[in-house]
Amino acid sequence: MHASGYRKLGKTTPQRKALLRNQVTNLLYHGKIKTTETRAKEVRRIAEKMITLAVKERDNFDEVEVSAKVAKKDSNGKRVKEVVNGKKVTVYDEVKKTVKKDKPSRLAARRQLLSYLYPVTEVPADGKKVRKNTKKVDMVAKMFDEIAPKYADRNGGYTRIVKLGARKGDGAMEVIIELV
Numbered sequence: 001m002h003a004s005g006y007r008k009l010g011k012t013t014p015q016r017k018a019l020l021r022n023q024v025t026n027l028l029y030h031g032k033i034k035t036t037e038t039r040a041k042e043v044r045r046i047a048e049k050m051i052t053l054a055v056k057e058r059d060n061f062d063e064v065e066v067s068a069k070v071a072k073k074d075s076n077g078k079r080v081k082e083v084v085n086g087k088k089v090t091v092y093d094e095v096k097k098t099v100k101k102d103k104p105s106r107l108a109a110r111r112q113l114l115s116y117l118y119p120v121t122e123v124p125a126d127g128k129k130v131r132k133n134t135k136k137v138d139m140v141a142k143m144f145d146e147i148a149p150k151y152a153d154r155n156g157g158y159t160r161i162v163k164l165g166a167r168k169g170d171g172a173m174e175v176i177i178e179l180v
Contacts, residue, residue, distance in 0.1 A: 007042050020046060025118045027159075028147065029139065032178030040161050040177040050116065050143070051151055051158045051179075053109050058148035060106040063098050070095045106144075113140045147179070154180075 009016050023043045027033045028050070035043065069092040072080040080091045102110060120137040123130055151158050157180070164174040 006045075007038055009039060009042065021116060021118055024050070024116070025120060025139065027177060027179070028117070028143065029120050029137065032176055034164070034174060034176050036167070037161070037163065037173040037175045040175045043177055044159050044161065046116070047177075048156060048158055050113060051147060052156065053112065054143040054148040055151050057106040057109040058144045058152070060103045061100040062103065064101040065096055065098050067094050067096050069093070110140050110144075113143060150179075 009019065011019060019039070020042055023033055023035060023039060024046050027043060027047055033043075072091040072093050074080050081088045082091055083089075117139045120139055122135050122137050124133040160178055160180045162176045162178070164176060166172065167174050
């Protein structure tokens with residue numbers, strides 16, 4: 001082994017970065033992925049750090065009450081309009097909402113996670129009405145709200161690597177890396 005801090009995985013830098021971002025994103029989204037042992041070890045390094053960050057910052061926000069203008073809708077979900085000085089304008093209601101406002105360090109953490117994770121789009125499993133029912137997954141929110149709480153009292157070691165055996169084609173050791 002050479003002393004540099006990471007494995008090159010036989011890829012150019014941009015290829016390697018893309019591969020790892022992809023695998024880390026998928027691991028955090030699906031909870032487990034199948035890959036080769038060497039890749040899994042690199043994925044683990046990154047994923048563990050990201051979870052640690054999410055755990056640290058998960059409760060670091062203030063609840064703030066904001067008033068938002070929301071378009072008033074009728075029973076059919078159409079916007080209610082009224083005529084003002086001969087113009088049709090949408091009627092707005094003032095609504096009080098409580099939002100989570102990140103404290104600075106949580107905002108920084110959120111941006112750090114966002115800068116690494118790829119956007120995840122959820123497509124309906126049955127493949128019907130794909131255009132309409134596709135939704136963007138807020139991965140950072142998932143990290144803070146779903147993943148982090150599970151590991152709040154665990155110090156590191158959020159992932160597990162299980163060996164599956166050698167791959168037929170090239171004998172590479174295949175593993176499943178999963179969130180514990």
